[in-house]
Amino acid sequence: MNFPFFIARKYFLSGKKKNFINVISIISMIVVAIGTMSLILSLSVFNGLEGLLRSMYGNFDPDIVITPTAGKSFEFDSSYVKKIKSIEGVVGVSEVIEDNVLVEYKEAQRLVRMKGVNRDFDQYSGIKNVMVSGSFPLVRDSIGYALIGRGVQYDLSLSLRNDFYTLQMYYPKDIGPGVINPSKMYNLLNIIPGGIFAIEKYYDDNYVFVPIEFAKELLEYGNKISSMDVYLAQEKDAKTAKTDIQEILGSSFQVKLGEELHSDLYKVLKIEKLFVFLILVAIIGIASINIFFSLTMLVIEKKKDISILFAQGAQPKLIRNIFLYEGCIVAFSGALIGLILGIGISLVQQEFGLIGMGMGSAVINSYPVKIEVLDVALAILAIIIITIIASIQPAIKASRSFSTHTLQ
Incomplete structure (x- = not known):
C-alpha cells in the first residue's frame, strides 16, 4: 500500500534522539536566519551607497557630456546647439x-x-x-x-x-x-x-x-x-538621446552619459557587492552543513523504521521527499525569518536613519539603504540551491536504505 506523505513523515520523525536532532535543526535555522538577514542588509547598504553617489554626482554632472575626440577644445558652431536641441527630450x-x-x-x-x-x-x-x-x-x-x-x-x-x-x-x-x-x-x-x-x-x-x-x-x-x-527632460531615456546626438555630431566628438564619467567607481562598487554576496552565501552554505548532519543522523537512527515503511508499501520517492521536505522546512524557516528581519531593519534605517556614519564630516548622517527586489530574489534562489545540495544526499541515502537493511 502507498502511505500518505504526512502519515509516513509523522511515523518515523519521532524517537529518543528527536530532541537532540531538533536542537541541531533549530541552531541551523538560526544561523541561516542570521546569514540571510546579513545578506539583505549588506546588499541594501551597497544599493544605498550607489544611489547616494549617483545622486551626488547627478547634482554636478549633466545628463550627457560632449567632448572633442582630439584635443581639449574645438570651434563652437551654434548649429550644433540647434541640432541637439531639436532632439526630443x-x-x-x-x-x-x-x-x-x-x-x-x-x-x-x-x-x-x-x-x-x-x-x-x-x-x-x-x-x-x-x-x-x-x-x-x-x-x-x-x-x-x-x-x-x-x-x-x-x-x-x-x-x-x-x-x-x-x-x-x-x-x-x-x-x-x-x-x-x-x-x-x-x-x-x-x-x-x-x-x-x-x-x-x-x-x-x-x-x-x-x-x-x-x-x-x-x-x-x-x-x-x-x-x-x-x-x-526626466522622462527622456538618456541612452537613446546619446545615440541620437552621436549620429548628429559624427566621429569628431565623444558623447558620454553623465554616469559614464564615473563608470570605474560604479564598477568597483558592483564588484565589492558581488564579493560580499558570495561571502555571505558561503556562510549560509556552511550553516547548511548542520542541516546535512541532522538529516544524516536522522537517517541513521531511523533505518529500521524506514525499512518497515518500505515493507508496508512505501516507495523510495516518498522517503526521499520526506527528508528533502525536512531540510526545506529548516532552511526556508530560517530564510523567511532572516528576510523579514533584513527587510524590516532596512526599512527602519531608510525611514529613521538609526545607524549613523560615525563621522562628523560625512556627506549624510546615517547609512543609506535601498532594497531591490532582484537582491531578495537572488538571496532566495541561493538558499534554495544550498538547501537542495545539503538535503539531497541524506534523502537519497534514506530512500536506498531498504535495500541494504532488513528488519531485525
Whole structure:
C-alpha cells in the first residue's frame, strides 16, 4: 500500500534522539536566519551607497557630456546647439570652458579647476540643490559671480560677507620669446564670490564655476569651447538621446552619459557587492552543513523504521521527499525569518536613519539603504540551491536504505 506523505513523515520523525536532532535543526535555522538577514542588509547598504553617489554626482554632472575626440577644445558652431536641441527630450545645452587656473584671495593662493558655463546651466543644473551659502545663479542683475567649492573656500579662508575682496584668477598667456615683463605673461581677472556649494570632496576641493563670458576672456578662447553639457527632460531615456546626438555630431566628438564619467567607481562598487554576496552565501552554505548532519543522523537512527515503511508499501520517492521536505522546512524557516528581519531593519534605517556614519564630516548622517527586489530574489534562489545540495544526499541515502537493511 502507498502511505500518505504526512502519515509516513509523522511515523518515523519521532524517537529518543528527536530532541537532540531538533536542537541541531533549530541552531541551523538560526544561523541561516542570521546569514540571510546579513545578506539583505549588506546588499541594501551597497544599493544605498550607489544611489547616494549617483545622486551626488547627478547634482554636478549633466545628463550627457560632449567632448572633442582630439584635443581639449574645438570651434563652437551654434548649429550644433540647434541640432541637439531639436532632439526630443533635450531641454538645455550649455557650452563649457574648463581649465586649471590660479586663484588668489587676500594672501591665500591655490590652483583650481575653473568651469565656465552659460545660462542653461543656471536653469537646469543640480548645483542649486547643493548650495550651502550664498546665492544662485551665476549671473544676477547682469553681474557675474563665482560659485566656489566648500574645500576651496576653506583653503582660501574666503568669506561671502566681505565685499571688499574679490577672487582674483590668473591664467598664463601663450607668449613668444623675448617677453621679460612678468605682468604680460599672464591674464588676470577679478570676480565676486557669489556662493558656496558642497557635493563631494573631490569637487568641493577643486571646482569653481564662473560665467562662460568670464572664462572666455580669462583664457582668451575666442570662439572655442571645451565641451557641451546636455540636459534632458526626466522622462527622456538618456541612452537613446546619446545615440541620437552621436549620429548628429559624427566621429569628431565623444558623447558620454553623465554616469559614464564615473563608470570605474560604479564598477568597483558592483564588484565589492558581488564579493560580499558570495561571502555571505558561503556562510549560509556552511550553516547548511548542520542541516546535512541532522538529516544524516536522522537517517541513521531511523533505518529500521524506514525499512518497515518500505515493507508496508512505501516507495523510495516518498522517503526521499520526506527528508528533502525536512531540510526545506529548516532552511526556508530560517530564510523567511532572516528576510523579514533584513527587510524590516532596512526599512527602519531608510525611514529613521538609526545607524549613523560615525563621522562628523560625512556627506549624510546615517547609512543609506535601498532594497531591490532582484537582491531578495537572488538571496532566495541561493538558499534554495544550498538547501537542495545539503538535503539531497541524506534523502537519497534514506530512500536506498531498504535495500541494504532488513528488519531485525
